[in-house]
Amino acid sequence: MSNTKVALTIAGSDSGGGAGIEADIRTFSALGMHPTCAVTCITSQNTMGVQDSMEVPLPHISSQIDAVCTDMDVKWAKTGMLSSPEIIATVASEVKKHRLKLVVDPVMTAEAGGTLLAESALSILKEKLFPLAFVVTPNIYEAKALSGVTINTWEDGQKAARRIAKLGVDNVIITGGHFDASDLVYESHNDTFTTISSRFVEGGTHGSGCTYSAALLVYLSNELRVPEAARCAKRFVENAISKSTDAGMGVSPVDPLAFLRNSAAKHHTFVNTTEALDILLSEKAFSKLIPEVGCNIAMATPEAETISDVAGVHGRITRSKGRPVASGCVGFGASKHVGSVVLAAIHSNPEIRACLNVKYSKAVLAACSQMGLGIASFERKDEPSDVSTMDWGTAYAIEKYGKVPEVIYDEGDFGKEPMIRLLGKNATDVVEMALRIVERIN
Numbered sequence: 001m002s003n004t005k006v007a008l009t010i011a012g013s014d015s016g017g018g019a020g021i022e023a024d025i026r027t028f029s030a031l032g033m034h035p036t037c038a039v040t041c042i043t044s045q046n047t048m049g050v051q052d053s054m055e056v057p058l059p060h061i062s063s064q065i066d067a068v069c070t071d072m073d074v075k076w077a078k079t080g081m082l083s084s085p086e087i088i089a090t091v092a093s094e095v096k097k098h099r100l101k102l103v104v105d106p107v108m109t110a111e112a113g114g115t116l117l118a119e120s121a122l123s124i125l126k127e128k129l130f131p132l133a134f135v136v137t138p139n140i141y142e143a144k145a146l147s148g149v150t151i152n153t154w155e156d157g158q159k160a161a162r163r164i165a166k167l168g169v170d171n172v173i174i175t176g177g178h179f180d181a182s183d184l185v186y187e188s189h190n191d192t193f194t195t196i197s198s199r200f201v202e203g204g205t206h207g208s209g210c211t212y213s214a215a216l217l218v219y220l221s222n223e224l225r226v227p228e229a230a231r232c233a234k235r236f237v238e239n240a241i242s243k244s245t246d247a248g249m250g251v252s253p254v255d256p257l258a259f260l261r262n263s264a265a266k267h268h269t270f271v272n273t274t275e276a277l278d279i280l281l282s283e284k285a286f287s288k289l290i291p292e293v294g295c296n297i298a299m300a301t302p303e304a305e306t307i308s309d310v311a312g313v314h315g316r317i318t319r320s321k322g323r324p325v326a327s328g329c330v331g332f333g334a335s336k337h338v339g340s341v342v343l344a345a346i347h348s349n350p351e352i353r354a355c356l357n358v359k360y361s362k363a364v365l366a367a368c369s370q371m372g373l374g375i376a377s378f379e380r381k382d383e384p385s386d387v388s389t390m391d392w393g394t395a396y397a398i399e400k401y402g403k404v405p406e407v408i409y410d411e412g413d414f415g416k417e418p419m420i421r422l423l424g425k426n427a428t429d430v431v432e433m434a435l436r437i438v439e440r441i442n
């Protein structure tokens with residue numbers, strides 16, 4: 001038996017790459033499922049609207065679904081654009097034949113304009129497909145077309161959801177409700193409503209409905225209960241909207257891979273910091289640069305905002321038996337002190353994302369100066385009472401120097417060890433800088 005979880009989308013292609021199967025496939029992939037598809041319709045579409053569209057012949061729609069379902073263990077499918085009554089009937093019989101659990105996104109129009117479902121198809125959709133659906137995900141306009149209820153209030157939404165459920169649907173989720181962007185989840189088996197709250201998210205929405213229903217399928221296939229799956233799908237699509245691309249002149253496409261891009265950056269940051277730590281621990285001579293309080297190495301992701309976006313060593317690096325040792329491994333949010341130096345530095349120069357603190361000595365400063373490194377300092381006695389030393393000291397030194405220097409030091413105070421901080425583009429660069437300093441002071 002295969003461990004791979006397979007998702008199937010039965011939908012139209014959007015040549016502009018924002019919605020339809022293109023959005024579904026990226027969403028399934030981003031959330032860890034193997035993406036398969038049966039194309040129902042090929043639209044010539046971009047961010048401005050649908051220019052043209054061609055239906056795939058019915059036998060070929062069936063054979064795509066058969067090909068996938070006879071080979072792979074497919075439990076869940078979703079439908080998107082099913083333009084004609086004949087396509088809907090064909091898909092309904094395939095869904096029955098392969099006993100697919102079904103998410104139906106009753107797609108009717110494109111965000112930027114263009115009809116995706118023939119008027120004559122609406123009744124077939126309700127009669128033939130809805131009774132097979134585990135969940136249907138209309139927006140308020142689609143819900144009105146399906147139920148006849150104009151949705152202005154939550155009571156209207158509830159009325160529409162109940163009417164749609166009567167068509168044989170187990171669960172109805174009306175997205176983008178009244179007053180705000182909240183969703184209304186209706187579970188017919190226990191006649192329960194749940195509201196999924198939302199903030200209004202700024203960004204392009206082309207493909208948001210497809211992305212939402214595809215994400216919902218993934219969470220349902222992971223056996224979350226419907227309201228919980230709806231909450232996860234909502235947060236997923238909010239992120240995809242807020243990071244929408246700026247491709248095209250019309251309604252910008254959402255980016256279902258937005259959070260993966262961030263995690264690729266996080267992974268690289270993690271790998272570089274771990275590599276830097278390995279180099280540092282393998283150099284016995286580095287012990288000379290370890291301060292009494294120990295040291296840490298930190299590296300921020302390119303768009304870091306908080307300490308949780310900064311990789312560092314859990315605990316700290318200290319000296320034991322003449323060698324550097326780390327008390328923990330690398331993790332995000334692990335270094336408060338050195339991490340806040342990095343956050344203050346990237347504020348002035350986004351390229352400078354890493355920092356290592358080393359033992360203060362006149363010899364180290366002289367070596368830095370001989371190496372041509374930029375040096376700036378702050379004095380703890382100048383520090384205002386209501387600030388964090390690292391935030392303030394770093395910003396102060398940068399301001400005084402006019403840009404981010406490679407070296408920021410302070411000479412300490414009562415009970416405060418003097419310290420030197422080395423800054424650079426990434427963690428390995430900073431460790432290499434430290435090792436060149438060690439060579440010079442030997």
Ligand SMILES: Cc1ncc(CO)c(N)n1
Nearest residue numbers: 012013014019020081110
């Ligand atoms: C192919 C296709 N499916 C769905 C939508 C709805 O976003 C769209 N614009 N295009």
